[in-house]
Amino acid sequence: MGFNWPFIILHGLILILLPPLLPGLIAKIKAVAVGRRGPSCFQLYFDLVKLFRKGAVYSRTTSAIFRLAPLISVSALFTAGWLLPVLGPVPIAFAGDMILFAYLLALARFFTLLAALDTGSSFEGMGASREATFGAFSELTFFMGFAVLAVARHTLSLGAMLQLEGVRAPLQPGLYFLFVAFFFLLLSENSRIPVDDPNTHLELTMIHEVLILDYSGPDLALVFYGASLKLFLYCIVAASLLWPAGINWGAWGLLALAAKVLGMVIAIGCVESALARLKLMLVPQVLIANFAVTVVVFLVAFIGKGF
Amino acid sequence: MFWVVVSLIAFAATSVLCGIPGLSPRVKIVTSTSGVILGSLLGIVPTAQVLSSSQSITFTLAWDFIDLPLQMALDPLSAFFLLVTLGLAVVVAIYAWGYLSEEPHLVRTLPFFPLLIGSMELVLIAANGFWFLVAWEVMSLASFFLVVTEHDKREVRHAGWVFLIATHLGTAFLLLFFVILSSHSGSMGYDSFRSLHGLPSATASFLFILALVGFGTKAGIYPFHTWLPHAHPAAPTYISALMSGVMIKTGIYGLLRAVTFLGIPAFWWGGLLVILGVISALLGVLNALMQHDLKRLLAYHSVENIGIIVIGIGLALLGSSTGQPTLVYWGLAGALFHALNHSIFKGALFLAAGGVLQRTHTLNMDRLGGLIRLMPLTASCFLVAAAAICGLPPLNGFFSEWVLYVGLFKTTQLGGGWLTTLTILGLLGLAFAGGLAVACFAKAMGVVFLGEPRHAYLHPPRELRASMLAALAILTLLSVGIGIFPVAALKVVLPAVQMCLPAPLPSSVGQFLAALQTVNRVVLLLIGIFILLGLTYLRLFRGKSIRRSVTWDCGYYAPNARMQYSASSFAEPFGYFFLPLLGLERRMEGLAGYFPSRASFHEQARDVAEERLFVPLFSALASLMARVRAIQHSRVQGYLIMIFAALFFLLFWEVWFGF
Numbered sequence: 001m002g003f004n005w006p007f008i009i010l011h012g013l014i015l016i017l018l019p020p021l022l023p024g025l026i027a028k029i030k031a032v033a034v035g036r037r038g039p040s041c042f043q044l045y046f047d048l049v050k051l052f053r054k055g056a057v058y059s060r061t062t063s064a065i066f067r068l069a070p071l072i073s074v075s076a077l078f079t080a081g082w083l084l085p086v087l088g089p090v091p092i093a094f095a096g097d098m099i100l101f102a103y104l105l106a107l108a109r110f111f112t113l114l115a116a117l118d119t120g121s122s123f124e125g126m127g128a129s130r131e132a133t134f135g136a137f138s139e140l141t142f143f144m145g146f147a148v149l150a151v152a153r154h155t156l157s158l159g160a161m162l163q164l165e166g167v168r169a170p171l172q173p174g175l176y177f178l179f180v181a182f183f184f185l186l187l188s189e190n191s192r193i194p195v196d197d198p199n200t201h202l203e204l205t206m207i208h209e210v211l212i213l214d215y216s217g218p219d220l221a222l223v224f225y226g227a228s229l230k231l232f233l234y235c236i237v238a239a240s241l242l243w244p245a246g247i248n249w250g251a252w253g254l255l256a257l258a259a260k261v262l263g264m265v266i267a268i269g270c271v272e273s274a275l276a277r278l279k280l281m282l283v284p285q286v287l288i289a290n291f292a293v294t295v296v297v298f299l300v301a302f303i304g305k306g307f
Numbered sequence: 308m309f310w311v312v313v314s315l316i317a318f319a320a321t322s323v324l325c326g327i328p329g330l331s332p333r334v335k336i337v338t339s340t341s342g343v344i345l346g347s348l349l350g351i352v353p354t355a356q357v358l359s360s361s362q363s364i365t366f367t368l369a370w371d372f373i374d375l376p377l378q379m380a381l382d383p384l385s386a387f388f389l390l391v392t393l394g395l396a397v398v399v400a401i402y403a404w405g406y407l408s409e410e411p412h413l414v415r416t417l418p419f420f421p422l423l424i425g426s427m428e429l430v431l432i433a434a435n436g437f438w439f440l441v442a443w444e445v446m447s448l449a450s451f452f453l454v455v456t457e458h459d460k461r462e463v464r465h466a467g468w469v470f471l472i473a474t475h476l477g478t479a480f481l482l483l484f485f486v487i488l489s490s491h492s493g494s495m496g497y498d499s500f501r502s503l504h505g506l507p508s509a510t511a512s513f514l515f516i517l518a519l520v521g522f523g524t525k526a527g528i529y530p531f532h533t534w535l536p537h538a539h540p541a542a543p544t545y546i547s548a549l550m551s552g553v554m555i556k557t558g559i560y561g562l563l564r565a566v567t568f569l570g571i572p573a574f575w576w577g578g579l580l581v582i583l584g585v586i587s588a589l590l591g592v593l594n595a596l597m598q599h600d601l602k603r604l605l606a607y608h609s610v611e612n613i614g615i616i617v618i619g620i621g622l623a624l625l626g627s628s629t630g631q632p633t634l635v636y637w638g639l640a641g642a643l644f645h646a647l648n649h650s651i652f653k654g655a656l657f658l659a660a661g662g663v664l665q666r667t668h669t670l671n672m673d674r675l676g677g678l679i680r681l682m683p684l685t686a687s688c689f690l691v692a693a694a695a696i697c698g699l700p701p702l703n704g705f706f707s708e709w710v711l712y713v714g715l716f717k718t719t720q721l722g723g724g725w726l727t728t729l730t731i732l733g734l735l736g737l738a739f740a741g742g743l744a745v746a747c748f749a750k751a752m753g754v755v756f757l758g759e760p761r762h763a764y765l766h767p768p769r770e771l772r773a774s775m776l777a778a779l780a781i782l783t784l785l786s787v788g789i790g791i792f793p794v795a796a797l798k799v800v801l802p803a804v805q806m807c808l809p810a811p812l813p814s815s816v817g818q819f820l821a822a823l824q825t826v827n828r829v830v831l832l833l834i835g836i837f838i839l840l841g842l843t844y845l846r847l848f849r850g851k852s853i854r855r856s857v858t859w860d861c862g863y864y865a866p867n868a869r870m871q872y873s874a875s876s877f878a879e880p881f882g883y884f885f886l887p888l889l890g891l892e893r894r895m896e897g898l899a900g901y902f903p904s905r906a907s908f909h910e911q912a913r914d915v916a917e918e919r920l921f922v923p924l925f926s927a928l929a930s931l932m933a934r935v936r937a938i939q940h941s942r943v944q945g946y947l948i949m950i951f952a953a954l955f956f957l958l959f960w961e962v963w964f965g966f
Contacts, residue, residue: 055852059859061759063679065690071844075837076700079829092832094825096713100700102738103709104833107699110745114690117753117872119858120676125753125872132749133880136742143738147731150716214859218847284884302727 004089011091014257015081019232020044020225022265023198029269044228048221056217061120069115070215070222073108077229080104083158084236085245087253090159098146098158102139105189105233108226109135116211127210130280134188134195134207137287141185144294145178152301162240163247174300179241181293183267186234188287190227193272195283235264308366310352311381311432314393317346318425326418332411336404339417343400343424347393350428354393357386361802365434378496380434383802387643388560389431390799391650392553396424399552402658402778403545405771409665413543416456423449423549430557436485436495443481443557447474450554453546454538466534466541473534477524481561484517488568500568511569515576518565519583526558528617529587530916532610536594539606540670544661547602551609552654556646559616566624567807574628574725580621581729585736587614590888590916592743596750596878597889597912601660601670604751605653608696611740612649616642618733619711622718623807625726632808634721636819637714639804640797645707647800648695648789652704655692655782659685662775663755666768672874674762675755681768686756688779693748695786698741701830703789703796709826712737743881750877759868791834793827794820875910882910890915 024041031038040046058066082091083101113132116124149161152174188195191208198209212223239260249256278286321342325335357364363382370376381389403420407413426449429442451474455467485495491506492499506514524531535555539547566572591610598604619642626634662685663678664670679686695702698709715737718730770776789796801816860866875882882891890913898906938949 052847055854056848057854057856059857060855061677061858063683063686063757065679065757071837071840075833075840078836078840079833082829082832092829094829095822096709096716096826097829099709099712099716100826100829103698103700103705103741106697106741106745107694110694110697110699110749113745113749114753114757117749118757120758120868120871121858121860122866122870122872123861125758125877128749128753129872129877129880132746132877133884136739136746136881139738139742140735143734144731147716147719147734151720151722151727154720156713156716156720213861217851218844222844281880281883284880298731 007087007089008091011082011086014086015078015229015232018261019228020048022231022235022261023228025262025265026269026272029266030273033269033273044224048225051221051224052218054217056219059119059214062118062214065111066115066118066214067219069111069118070219070226072111074222074226074229076104076107077226077233081229081233084233085159085162085240086236087257088163088245088249089247090157090163093157093159095156098156098161101158102142102146105230106135106139108230112211119214121213123210124213127207130207131211134283134287137284137291138185138189140291141181141287141294144291144298145182145185148174148178148294148298148301151298162237163245174297175241177293177297177300179238181290181297182234182238182241184286184290186231186238186264187268187271188283190231190234192268194275194278197277232261235261239264308353308364308379308381310349311379311428312366314346314350315425315428317342317349318421318428321346321421322418322425325421332407332414335414335417336407339420340400340404340407343421344397346421347396347400347424350393351390353381354386354390357381357383358390358799358802361805375437375495376435377438378435378498379432379438380497381432383806384560384563385431387799387803388556388646389428391556391647392424392427392431395549395552395650395654398654398778398781399545399549399658401781402548402661402775405774406543406545406661406665409772410543413456416453419449419452420546423453423546423554427554427557431560434497436489436497436500440478440482440485443478446554446557447471447478450474450542450546450550454542456543456546457541460541463541466537470534470538473524473531477521477531480517480521480524484514484521484565487514487517497564497568503568504570506570508573512573512576514569515566515572518562519579522558522561522565523583524558526555526562526617527587527610527613528558528583529590529610529614530920532587532591532613533914533917533921535609536598536603536606536914539609539657540600540602544602544657544664547606547661548654548657551606551657552650555609555613556650559613559620559642559646563620563807566620572624572628574625577621577624577626577628578725578729580617580624581733582621584614584616584618584621585732587611587617588736588740589614589743592740592747593881593885593889594912594914596743596747596881597891599672599874601663601672601675601751601755602657604672604747605656605660608744608747609649609653611744612645612653612696615708615711615737615740616645616649618642618737619645619714622711622714622730622733625718625729629723629726631721634714634718635808636804636816637710637717639807640800640819641707641711641714643800643803644710644797645704647796648703648707648786651782651785651789652692652695652702655688655779655786656696658775658779658782659689659692662771662779663768666771667764672751672754675760676758676762676868676871677756677760678768679756682770684776685771685779688783689756690752691783691786693752695790697744697748699745701787701790701834703786703793705790705830706793706823706826708737708741710823713822746878746881750874754872754874754877758871761868761871761873790830791827794823797823882912888915890918
């Protein structure tokens with residue numbers, strides 16, 4: 001098959017360059033919401049450049065896994081990025097690619113957990129344990145959501161599920177609920193409020209920040225980039241539920257992408273400004289409730305199709 | 308078939324040779340391992356023939372004195388399982404060479420090692436119910452003797468006892484299964500079973516339940532799994548690997564074989580299997596998460612993986628009963644492929660765990676830690692196998708789970724109320740079990756191999772012996788190799804799948820392989836991206852300073868290794884959330900008074916199926932039997948009366964009901 005090289009290069013460039021903008025934008029929105037000026041939107045880019053220039057300090061306890069983990073995580077997330085309709089068309093699509101997508105995210109999580117345990121710190125162990133727990137509960141929502149889309153859109157490909165072409169099943173009301181479920185999934189998987197607070201360093205409440213406590217220099221840069229890439233991927237999935245990508249958008253895809261990212265970022269910023277963090281043991285319950293929402297959506301899609 | 312018979316003879320001869328009293332342990336080890344390797348390689352020759360040509364080989368030896376011909380057949384299904392069994396046997400024998408050299412006290416049950424493999428071979432190639440049961444019993448007894456190798460330990464004797472009872476109860480169901488089946492067909496031969504058309508549906512369903520309980524006990528389907536977490540930790544490591552890797556698969560083989568006798572399956576059979584599979588997968592992995600003993604953890608994980616395989620078989624039965632051969636294809640391909648993969652990574656995990664036991668003399672995870680710096684090669688093999696068992700790309704476990712997922716998603720789309728409900732259940736079960744498996748193996752790898760030792764090792768552990776490492780490396784490379792060339796590995800699986808189909812499906816084979824090839828390409832892309840990123844990363848570090856320091860301790864004054872997160876603390880959130888399902892037993896001695904001196908915390912996960920189902924059941928049975936014992940009063944007159952009464956009863960029976 002012929003490759004549309006300009007499109008592929010553009011897709012790759014977006015995956016590499018755009019994600020670090022997201023955390024900056026969210027921070028800006030949160031700052032504006034409480035009347036502060038806040039750091040620049042491009043703060044993460046500055047941080048990344050600075051960190052990539054530095055050397056690194058490793059704990060004597062750590063092994064090669066500690067250094068491998070960010071590389072593996074970023075590779076897995078970056079590969080997952082090729083399965084999504086970022087600009088409209090999908091670079092790689094095949095039946096069953098959503099399973100690969102989910103397992104690539106699981107691969108990234110597995111190595112993040114191992115790296116945390118590799119340091120032998122009880123703080124990082126605690127973060128790993130929580131991340132593992134919430135991650136396991138998230139899988140339920142994830143796969144139930146895919147099942148809804150698979151039934152409603154009659155496809156087994158993530159790209160087609162999130163694109164306009166294909167049969168539009170009577171799923172419209174359900175879609176909003178599905179969006180809510182995926183949005184909460186986004187918040188929990190990316191360690192945002194109300195599951196985790198990305199701004200608290202060194203508190204027992206946090207998950208993601210504590211997992212990466214021992215990273216420094218280029219490794220930390222990779223971890224930061226990986227986290228922003230993951231946030232970006234989830235934003236694309238969630239936003240495309242409400243506004244599916246068109247396959248023939250062409251250059252308009254860029255504008256749509258900007259609108260989607262901006263919309264998602266504003267939504268996250270508003271949630272973070274308005275809510276407080278949940279009590280830790282409530283999180284699995286909320287995740288289960290979230291799963292229940294997808295089950296309801298499934299019933300809607302199921303009955304709507306009149307099986 | 309010649310080669311199979313020769314390999315059986317090789318196993319028998321090795322077994323007898325090892326049984327000669329007075330031989331030195333060294334000689335026994337060399338004889339048994341080389342005999343097992345030789346026999347297995349001989350047995351693999353015909354499986355390659357059968358799998359490449361898809362032609363069955365049969366062999367019948369009729370006796371004059373009794374009407375029980377020795378029927379053997381090697382069809383693609385048998386050949387597939389035989390290949391997996393003997394393949395793992397070769398690796399395990401290589402491992403056993405080094406392993407037993409350091410553990411001479413384990414040599415006493417060595418004759419049963421070739422016997423176990425030979426009997427498994429016979430189980431797989433028997434084409435007659437009678438000989439199948441004979442082989443099955445030899446297999447059970449051989450593995451019993453191997454489990455109780457260290458019978459001087461109390462828990463080992465208990466494990467052996469549990470195993471013996473479980474396996475014989477299972478066999479009782481199988482005995483009934485074959486007797487009823489042969490009473491309908493008039494012979495014990497598989498060919499006569501297969502030509503049985505139009506079994507009454509009630510009989511067929513009853514037979515299915517018998518087979519499910521009988522073979523499910525061997526396979527370790529929840530709630531018949533209770534012997535696994537006892538027997539696997541008790542057995543010597545090379546035997547645990549063999550039992551978990553391939554012996555429990557004979558249960559899967561038996562279930563598949565039994566289903567081929569029973570005609571078109573009823574819809575609820577597949578449904579029941581999917582539900583049981585989901586329960587096994589979830590409760591297996593949840594129990595595994597709660598364990599502190601590495602081998603027990605792995606044993607529970609076998610329950611999970613058997614659950615995954617059973618979901619696939621259930622999907623196949625659903626497809627078969629609703630007349631959709633595509634589902635049969637995807638379900639069976641997933642199940643058998645996962646069986647192959649499971650024997651590879653579970654074998655590697657058990658062998659690595661055995662290495663840890665040999666070097667540290669404990670499997671209590673809360674006393675281990677930091678082994679990656681002392682045993683880097685073992686740790687790397689464990690890491691790869693752990694990632695593979697979680698189904699992570701680019702390793703082999705991912706591909707079999709992917710096949711199952713796609714099969715389930717396809718069924719969901721087909722529609723039909725129950726079909727969709729069941730497959731959604733299967734999907735969610737697989738997904739949640741996958742998430743929990745990641746947690747479980749992050750814990751196993753992290754607590755045992757990473758961090759700091761939680762306990763000072765008396766003798767600093769060294770790397771394993773070369774032969775043990777070689778065995779581990781073979782399995783690890785297979786795991787990676789199948790991940791990179793999954794299509795090639797499926798060449799082994801697909802003939803067996805084709806055989807179980809009602810009609811050959813040439814079109815779906817093409818589709819199936821094409822789909823797999825696409826996933827494979829993306830997985831290769833992942834590897835490519837990783838290599839590229841790794842090279843960039845290395846360049847980035849050129850000329851940079853790298854310092855070593857302590858782990859950031861958040862300013863705490865005197866952190867020590869015992870403050871690390873332990874196996875129990877890692878799993879605590881799951882224990883909190885799933886308390887009713889896990890039967891956690893906790894004892895806490897808290898701090899009290901102004902000058903507290905002692906505090907202790909003890910946690911143990913009890914098996915709910917064992918505690919709530921089997922213990923009450925067996926104690927009720929025991930009290931019932933105690934009443935029956937009243938007639939056992941050791942007086943000759945009493946027994947004579949009983950014999951007389953029995954004869955009298957039979958006489959009347961014959962008069963009233965006879966011809």
